[in-house]
Amino acid sequence: xxxxxxxxxDGRVLKQALIAGIGRVLAERDLLNRxxxxxxxxxxxxxxxxxxxxxVRDALRDMRGxxxxxxxxxxxxxxxxxxxxxxxxxxxxxLQGFGExxxxxxxxxxxxxxxxxDLGASQARQAIAEPREGTMLxxxxxxxxxxxxxxxxxxxxxxTAFAQALSASREALANTPNQLAVLRKAGVVDAGAQGFLHLxxxxxxxxxxxxxxxxxxxxxxxxxxxxVISEELAPGESHRWCxxxxxxxxAIDRNAVREALDQIDGSSLVVAGTREKLRVHMHVDxxxxxxxxxxxxxEVRSRKADDMQAQQRAAHTxxxxxxxxxxxxxxxAAALETLPLNVVPVRINVGAQDFLDKVSLSSDAFYxxxxxxxxxxxxxxPPVGDFRRLFGFLLSHHxxxxxxxxxxxxxxxxxxxxxxxxxxGGHVHVVDTANVSxxxxxxxxxxxxxxxxxxxxxxxxxxxxDLREQTSTWAYVRDLTSAVxxxxxxxxxxxxxxxxxxxxxxxxxxxxxxxHVFGVSRDxxxxxxxxxxxxxxxxxxxxxxxxxxxxxxxAQEGACxxxxxxxQLPDVNCAELLDAGSAIGAHAGAGxxxxxxxxxxxxxxxxx
Numbered sequence: 001x002x003x004x005x006x007x008x009x010d011g012r013v014l015k016q017a018l019i020a021g022i023g024r025v026l027a028e029r030d031l032l033n034r035x036x037x038x039x040x041x042x043x044x045x046x047x048x049x050x051x052x053x054x055x056v057r058d059a060l061r062d063m064r065g066x067x068x069x070x071x072x073x074x075x076x077x078x079x080x081x082x083x084x085x086x087x088x089x090x091x092x093x094x095l096q097g098f099g100e101x102x103x104x105x106x107x108x109x110x111x112x113x114x115x116x117x118d119l120g121a122s123q124a125r126q127a128i129a130e131p132r133e134g135t136m137l138x139x140x141x142x143x144x145x146x147x148x149x150x151x152x153x154x155x156x157x158x159x160t161a162f163a164q165a166l167s168a169s170r171e172a173l174a175n176t177p178n179q180l181a182v183l184r185k186a187g188v189v190d191a192g193a194q195g196f197l198h199l200x201x202x203x204x205x206x207x208x209x210x211x212x213x214x215x216x217x218x219x220x221x222x223x224x225x226x227x228v229i230s231e232e233l234a235p236g237e238s239h240r241w242c243x244x245x246x247x248x249x250x251a252i253d254r255n256a257v258r259e260a261l262d263q264i265d266g267s268s269l270v271v272a273g274t275r276e277k278l279r280v281h282m283h284v285d286x287x288x289x290x291x292x293x294x295x296x297x298x299e300v301r302s303r304k305a306d307d308m309q310a311q312q313r314a315a316h317t318x319x320x321x322x323x324x325x326x327x328x329x330x331x332x333a334a335a336l337e338t339l340p341l342n343v344v345p346v347r348i349n350v351g352a353q354d355f356l357d358k359v360s361l362s363s364d365a366f367y368x369x370x371x372x373x374x375x376x377x378x379x380x381x382p383p384v385g386d387f388r389r390l391f392g393f394l395l396s397h398h399x400x401x402x403x404x405x406x407x408x409x410x411x412x413x414x415x416x417x418x419x420x421x422x423x424x425g426g427h428v429h430v431v432d433t434a435n436v437s438x439x440x441x442x443x444x445x446x447x448x449x450x451x452x453x454x455x456x457x458x459x460x461x462x463x464x465x466d467l468r469e470q471t472s473t474w475a476y477v478r479d480l481t482s483a484v485x486x487x488x489x490x491x492x493x494x495x496x497x498x499x500x501x502x503x504x505x506x507x508x509x510x511x512x513x514x515x516h517v518f519g520v521s522r523d524x525x526x527x528x529x530x531x532x533x534x535x536x537x538x539x540x541x542x543x544x545x546x547x548x549x550x551x552x553x554x555a556q557e558g559a560c561x562x563x564x565x566x567x568q569l570p571d572v573n574c575a576e577l578l579d580a581g582s583a584i585g586a587h588a589g590a591g592x593x594x595x596x597x598x599x600x601x602x603x604x605x606x607x608x
Contacts (some may be wrong), residue, residue, distance in 0.1 A: 438596025
């Protein structure tokens, strides 16, 4: 049965047509990722368009009733809030034009639709700092122009006009390689433009087939030979962080925002939205500077910064399995560069300010804030969407993902990852490390080494579960100020420990994932060696160990502890001294030293 889209249509039919179009994009997102070469070949256009449109689809499904105008207004608002990436922000601004023009319409007719497409196309082009032909913009313009022509010709049938606009859009897509040399060289069409065409094709499918349309499986087609991206992000040619946020205020001066952003060294700038809400997308080297600049104009929320170099590595990493951690895990920088290891940043909250751990707030800046802030410095779990976006991107390039997570007993981060993985058909495996900091990091690095050696996800999970009870993190706390300020321990403990010169020592691990005090010691000149000795009395020294030593803005003392560990346990495989991340630093405070230990398993052990 065909949908009744002729001279006009109502909100119910419109909603179903849009949902069908979105379903087509979601089904094709893997292919879109694989042909993504512009503006940078980071392999995430399909994921970004999918994430953007999935939020629109979910909102439309939740709508009860509603005329055409209400559907378009809801679609535009959700697209701005949920937009991801350059392509998602452009599409969101295009859809915003529909919400503005058609907001008061109860039924849809051709000429108002053409007016909305005209405004959306114009606004989408204006949203981009450096618009280029051969992109989604070109296909959007052709689509809008075709609808305008049909209106001017007096055509009153939406189905006829839409079919003509779809045909013209297909021709425009086929022409994109002639407009952009990078597409011609790669032998592909523009990924964002292809995604827009998929949206139109899904809508057309609903117009033609009615309820039978929109039953797409996810994911659908795989990349054809010759279309997988192979170029890398050249140093100096592209800014590393794909950064996004939403700016909200009563009345935003878009020109003033653009002028301020023009002062930042960046590229691929898109500013989409309304006077009350803007989605800002920009490729930069310093996400913190972008967020700080925008905060002068209103409230900055939904902060995101994706490492495009890491995305590039993930897209080209061979193997069926990749590993994800949250930034509570402390791992050597070399492991992130060489292993199939990807990071979701934890949030850091100081009053009304919100930061992305290790992305928009460096370790030095974090500890400076910890020492100087009069407000508690807290960490919070990443939102579910952060995990869902990364999991979806990785699954477009690999078969399975293993998330090696922060202890469930200490944080809700693991639950966020579980919620994100629930809808991905069992392809994401969530492991509770019952640990944090270096302990979580050691298990994650081992998991990535297993993946690199060719182990499947199920075998990696079994390996981690076997090692979990033998992996522990030990720390001593120099200053309880952060713990007292955050309400984690009573205020009276601070003056007593200072007066008596006491240093509390804690342990996390052993299977339950909780923090336990294992001693309190008077401070001595040889405290580092004594601390190491107390740890070694609690482990099996017949086992060969792998270790990491982290410091909370206390590198000199951290080096002493590491030297003592190597001296007292000569066969230990100990990484270079690391900065402890915010997850441990916010609780232990500046000056704390952390030691994590796990049995050291060789490649031969892994493959047995």
